[in-house]
Amino acid sequence: MASNELSHCCTIGALHDGEVRGEIKNIQSISTYFAYPANKSTENAILILTDVIGHQLINVQLIADQFAAKGYFVLIPDLFNGDSVPINRPEGFNIMDWVKNHLPLQTEPIINTVLTEMRGKLGCKRIGGVGYCFGGKYVCRYLKHGQLDAGFIAHPTMVEANELKGIEGPLSIAAAVRDFIFTTEKRRESEDILDSMDVPYQINLFADVEHGFSVRCDLSKPRQRFAKEQVFSQAVAWFDEYLKD
Template sequence: MSSKQPHPPSDNKTSSGLEMADSDYKYLAKPPSACCFAGTIHKGTPRGNVEEILNVPTYVVKPSEEKANGHVVLYFPDVWGISNNACLLLDGFADAGYLALGMDYFRGDPISKYRLSKNDPLPEGFDQAAWRTKHVAFATENVPKWAAAVREKFGSDKTKYVCVGYCFGAPYVCQMLATDEVSAGAFAHPTLLREEHFTSVKHPLLLSCAEHDHAFDTEARRKAIDILQREKKVYHLQLFYGVSHGFASKGDPDNPYQRWCKEQSLRGIIDWFDLWLVKS
C-alpha cells in the first residue's frame, strides 16, 4: 500500500455517542501504538475458512472428530486483524479440540492495510487515534451481537464458550467475562484496559504478559493484579522474561526463545480453558 491509501475518518465518538479521547480515561493498558504494529509474519497455511457472521468476516476452523470437545473459542485479534498469524493461532485451538472462531472487527481495515510489509512506516498523516476510535466503537457494540450469533449458529445446550484476545482484543475478553456468556477467558499483551475491566470480570482470567511491554508495563501489571486480588477474582498470571509486546502473536519463530515463549503462551491458555471446561 502506498501513502495514497485513504485515511480513516476522524470520528471521536463511541457507539454510545460519547466523546472518546485517550486523555478521558486512566488506562492501565495503554492504547495501541508503534509497539503493536511491529512483529514477524509467521509461515504456514491456515486450514480454516472465512464466513460472514452478522456481516462480519469470521475465520472458522473446526477440530478433528477425534479431538473435538464440543466447546468454542471466541478469538479477538490484535491490530493486524485476522492475519496469517491469527489464523495459525486459531488452528492451534482447533488442534486442542475447540471449534475456534476469529472475529474480524476491522472488516478489512487492519493496520496492515496501510503498510506493504511489517517494516514499512505508516503513511504520513495517518490518524492512529481516528483509526482506533472507529474500530473500538464498532467492536464494543458488535462483539456481544457477534457472540450471540455464534452461539445460535454453532452452539447446543451442552456447548460452553471461552474467549481469548491479543493486544486490541483484550477489552472484549473482559467485556465477555463480565457476562455469563463465557466460562473463562485469557488475553496476551493487552491494550486499552482500564480498572473497570478488571473489577467487572466474573469468570476466570489468564493474563499472558511480556516483561518489557510499553503498553502494559510493570507498574500497570502489578496494579491490575492488586485489583484482581482485592476483588477476589479468579486469575492466573504468565510473565515471560525478556520478551516485549506482541510476543504471543507476532514473536520471531526463528528465535528459539521467542518461539518457546509464544508456544508456552498458547499452551498455557489452552490448559486454562481445559481446566475450566473439559477437566473440571
C-alpha cells in the first residue's frame, strides 16, 4: 500500500472560526456544499473529497470558500450518507468498524453522481480533485481521463499501490513529517511509484505538524497555521498550472 489504514488521528483536531459564504444544496439526494467564484463561472471546478468528518465541518467549508476566491467553482459532497464521524469522536469509537460501511462500493456511486452532474448540468469543463485523508484514496482512483483532470491530496489514508499506479493525470501531495498513516516508508514508496510513471507529480513535506493538519490543525500555533496556509497555496498553484487555460 502507498498509505496505511484509518486510525485515531483521522478523527481529532481543532475547529476553525469564520463565516462561510457557500451554501448546502442537493445533487439528487446528495447533500453538497457549493461555493462559487466571484464571476459565477463553473468552467474551472474543484471537487473536494473530505476526511471522515465530512462536508458539514466548517474547516473544510472555509477551505472551499478560499478556493472559490481564487476563481474556482467548488463542491463538497457528503460521501457518507449522513454517517460522518463527529470531530473528536466519543471514547470507544472504532474507526475500522465504521469504515466497513464506507468502502468503494458505497462511496463511488456518490462520486459518480456528482461528477456526472458537474460534467453535465453544471457545465464544468476542467475538474480538479482535492482529497483530504479518506478522500485521498478516491482522488487517486478518479484521476483518470474524463473524470478528474488534476489531483491534490494531503496526508492520504488507505491508498493502495495499484491505485497510485493507475493515475493518469498530474498529482500533488502534501505530507506531515509525523504521520503514522502516510509514513516515511509510505511516502518513499509513493515517490518511487510516481517517479516510474509519465505524469507530473510533487510531494511536499511539512515539519511540526501531524496527520490531518491541512484541515484540522490548531491555528493558534504559528507553525501549524503556516503549514496549513502553505498547503493551500500548493494546491492553488497546482490547479492554476494544470486546470486553467
